[in-house]
Amino acid sequence: MTDTDTRTPREAHAFQAEVAELLHLMVHAVYSETDVFLRELISNASDACDRLRYEAIARPELLADDSALTIRLRPDTAAGTLTVSDNGIGMDRQELIDNLGTIARSGTRAFIGKLAAAKDGSGLIGQFGVGFYAAFMVADRIEVTSRRAGAAEAWVWRSTGAQGFEIEAADAARADRVRRGTEIVLHLKEDARKYLDAHEIERIVHAYSDHIQFPIMLEADAGKTDAGKPADEAASSDAAPRQVNTASAVWQRAKSELKPEDYTQAYRSICGAFDEPAMTLHYRVEGRQSYAVLLFVPSGSLFDLFDPARKSHLKLYVRRVYITDDASLLPSWLRFVRGVVDSEDLPLNISREMLQNNPQVAAMRKAITGRVLAELETLATKEPERFATVWEQFGAVIKEGLYEEPERREAILGLARFTSTAGSGRSLAQYVADLRENQTEIYYLVGEDIDRLKANPKLEAARARGIEVLLLTDPVDALWTSLRLDFQGKGFKSLSQGEVDFSLVPLADTAKPEADQTAADAAVDEAAVIAAVKLALGDKVSDVKASQRLTDSAACLVAGGFGPDRELERLLAKQNRASGLKPVLELNMRHALVGALARESAAGHADEAADLALLLLEQAQILDGELPDDPAAFARRLERLVVRGVAR
Numbered sequence: 296m297t298d299t300d301t302r303t304p305r306e307a308h309a310f311q312a313e314v315a316e317l318l319h320l321m322v323h324a325v326y327s328e329t330d331v332f333l334r335e336l337i338s339n340a341s342d343a344c345d346r347l348r349y350e351a352i353a354r355p356e357l358l359a360d361d362s363a364l365t366i367r368l369r370p371d372t373a374a375g376t377l378t379v380s381d382n383g384i385g386m387d388r389q390e391l392i393d394n395l396g397t398i399a400r401s402g403t404r405a406f407i408g409k410l411a412a413a414k415d416g417s418g419l420i421g422q423f424g425v426g427f428y429a430a431f432m433v434a435d436r437i438e439v440t441s442r443r444a445g446a447a448e449a450w451v452w453r454s455t456g457a458q459g460f461e462i463e464a465a466d467a468a469r470a471d472r473v474r475r476g477t478e479i480v481l482h483l484k485e486d487a488r489k490y491l492d493a494h495e496i497e498r499i500v501h502a503y504s505d506h507i508q509f510p511i512m513l514e515a516d517a518g519k520t521d522a523g524k525p526a527d528e529a530a531s532s533d534a535a536p537r538q539v540n541t542a543s544a545v546w547q548r549a550k551s552e553l554k555p556e557d558y559t560q561a562y563r564s565i566c567g568a569f570d571e572p573a574m575t576l577h578y579r580v581e582g583r584q585s586y587a588v589l590l591f592v593p594s595g596s597l598f599d600l601f602d603p604a605r606k607s608h609l610k611l612y613v614r615r616v617y618i619t620d621d622a623s624l625l626p627s628w629l630r631f632v633r634g635v636v637d638s639e640d641l642p643l644n645i646s647r648e649m650l651q652n653n654p655q656v657a658a659m660r661k662a663i664t665g666r667v668l669a670e671l672e673t674l675a676t677k678e679p680e681r682f683a684t685v686w687e688q689f690g691a692v693i694k695e696g697l698y699e700e701p702e703r704r705e706a707i708l709g710l711a712r713f714t715s716t717a718g719s720g721r722s723l724a725q726y727v728a729d730l731r732e733n734q735t736e737i738y739y740l741v742g743e744d745i746d747r748l749k750a751n752p753k754l755e756a757a758r759a760r761g762i763e764v765l766l767l768t769d770p771v772d773a774l775w776t777s778l779r780l781d782f783q784g785k786g787f788k789s790l791s792q793g794e795v796d797f798s799l800v801p802l803a804d805t806a807k808p809e810a811d812q813t814a815a816d817a818a819v820d821e822a823a824v825i826a827a828v829k830l831a832l833g834d835k836v837s838d839v840k841a842s843q844r845l846t847d848s849a850a851c852l853v854a855g856g857f858g859p860d861r862e863l864e865r866l867l868a869k870q871n872r873a874s875g876l877k878p879v880l881e882l883n884m885r886h887a888l889v890g891a892l893a894r895e896s897a898a899g900h901a902d903e904a905a906d907l908a909l910l911l912l913e914q915a916q917i918l919d920g921e922l923p924d925d926p927a928a929f930a931r932r933l934e935r936l937v938v939r940g941v942a943r
């Protein structure tokens with residue numbers, strides 16, 4: 296820099312740590328599908344045009360004399376560069392620093408971890424939309440020149456994808472070239488020179504960006520048209536640009552015109568996905584309100600499904616103008632549904648804030664929610680296997696609707712599929728159809744792990760009677776089951792809480808007679824056993840009872856009749872919101888261990904009886920996946936009892 300230079304000096308900035316890490320992965324990992332970079336840049340350019348069009352509703356002067364919003368792609372074989380430019384909203388100096396130096400979204404750390412672990416991260420890149428940074432997969436140097444709409448100055452951002460980037464004011468030539476919007480020059484890596492090929496560029500645009508609403512113009516190769524001249528000059532020569540996308544709003548087209556592959560393509564370009572949609576819903580509403588809807592349910596998982604914001608991401612357009620993806624057009628329990636809603640009636644200048652309380656939006660939301668549920672029902676009936684994959688991916692999210700939207704409960708319970716002691720993919724309709732004689736309730740157990748649930752002693756008596764039990768392992772299950780809902784008049788009943796009485800249900804043919812299943816010598820004095828155990832356990836439990844649910848195991852813990860289910864209590868405890876209610880210890884009065892306790896107690900061996908009582912409690916805790924309160928004392932007790940038993 297010399298004294299005579301009046302430009303602002305070059306300023307070096309470091310990348311935010313996450314960006315540096317992400318870029319390191321981009322630069323060094325070998326991804327098979329590098330094509331996504333172009334989709335990401337085009338999508339950013341399109342967003343920039345959308346934003347300008349939106350801002351220009353209030354400030355038409357921003358469009359000035361350049362109202363044809365366009366995205367341009369210019370390969371230059373001589374220079375080895377591919378340039379992606381738009382005349383959209385542009386970025387000022389601070390925006391360049393903030394937007395192209397940090398990652399604002401949550402969940403980024405987790406994503407970077409996943410990316411580092413995955414062999415081929417392109418699927419993840421697509422899902423996450425690492426956006427601009429994807430360009431470093433194909434370029435070893437990037438220059439971004441940008442001028443915010445209405446601004447006097449243009450700025451240049453430069454980086455090699457290493458530690459940081461530089462910012463400086465654009466020189467006269469660049470500033471003159473970028474009158475508004477953004478120009479991104481990619482200096483392609485040696486192995487990425489295929490992206491200079493017009494056919495290749497066209498193919499990628501077709502595959503991923505065809506629906507983009509602004510014309511994408513492919514300009515003639517600046518390097519080839521006039522190889523003798525410097526690239527900058529050559530570019531200004533008048534080679535005719537060619538539009539390479541259809542630029543039509545797919546959702547506005549008639550269903551009959553569209554083929555399945557058109558929908559797949561629309562899904563990939565609108566939702567930034569690679570997979571096939573598991574469900575597509577395309578319809579138009581005319582009448583009091585008119586709007587077009589094109590929605591997709593992805594077949595793969597989504598990285599941000601459990602983001603705390605739990606936002607739905609449907610894009611709201613008004614008469615083809617993009618407004619926002621933050622209009623809550625679907626409830627958060629349908630946030631995995633992606634796509635577009637294009638309204639004919641909403642005012643174009645509706646502010647994003649106004650959308651929150653708009654009755655038309657509320658009516659659309661209600662109607663769209665109903666349509667999505669109906670379509671899911673149809674899928675469940677007509678294509679049960681495909682529906683099963685949808686439920687597997689997103690069932691845990693849909694079930695949130697059970698407590699968030701009471702009026703949709705019936706529909707959601709109708710869709711729900713469960714793993715139960717009778718198999719997987721069970722619907723409640725199947726459950727109810729297969730009720731055992733005199734069975735009046737739908738039984739369930741909530742836990743974290745399906746195998747552990749299957750081994751839970753609380754299932755024993757149900758199993759002996761052939762009663763099906765739903766095994767619920769999603770965190771959300773502990774919450775909705777606490778609502779005590781019913782399905783077709785049958786209430787849900789936890790096997791981990793309160794009394795269960797199966798006595799009216801006959802034993803299954805396959806069950807061994809219950810009395811034979813244990814080695815107890817004789818019937819124990821239940822009252823005496825209960826008194827002895829209560830004495831030994833004190834306030835560790837709220838009550839001690841003879842169990843109806845156990846046939847093989849000695850003891851189990853259940854919640855009292857009114858408190859939260861054992862699982863919900865555990866969940867609440869994690870958030871320090873536990874009810875503090877103590878569980879009930881249930882004893883299998885026919886079990887040998889309980890028999891032994893009865894004998895020790897009758898013989899006046901209070902210490903031995905107390906040891907056995909504590910052991911029963913600790914066993915029950917372990918079977919519920921908990922640690923005994925005092926593991927060391929538990930180990931000593933076990934030792935003592937074993938040694939005593941062996942010595943006898």
Ligand SMILES: Nc1ncnc2c1ncn2[C@@H]1O[C@H](COP(=O)(O)OP(=O)(O)OP(=O)(O)O)[C@@H](O)[C@H]1O
Nearest residue numbers: 339340343385386394395423424425426427428477
């Ligand atoms: N061509 C552009 N014109 C104006 N702003 C841009 C342009 N490209 C990127 N930006 C700005 O930089 C930000 C970061 O872009 P990036 O592609 O990394 O993420 P994103 O677009 O926000 O997220 P996603 O890629 O998931 O949609 C954008 O949000 C936008 O504000």
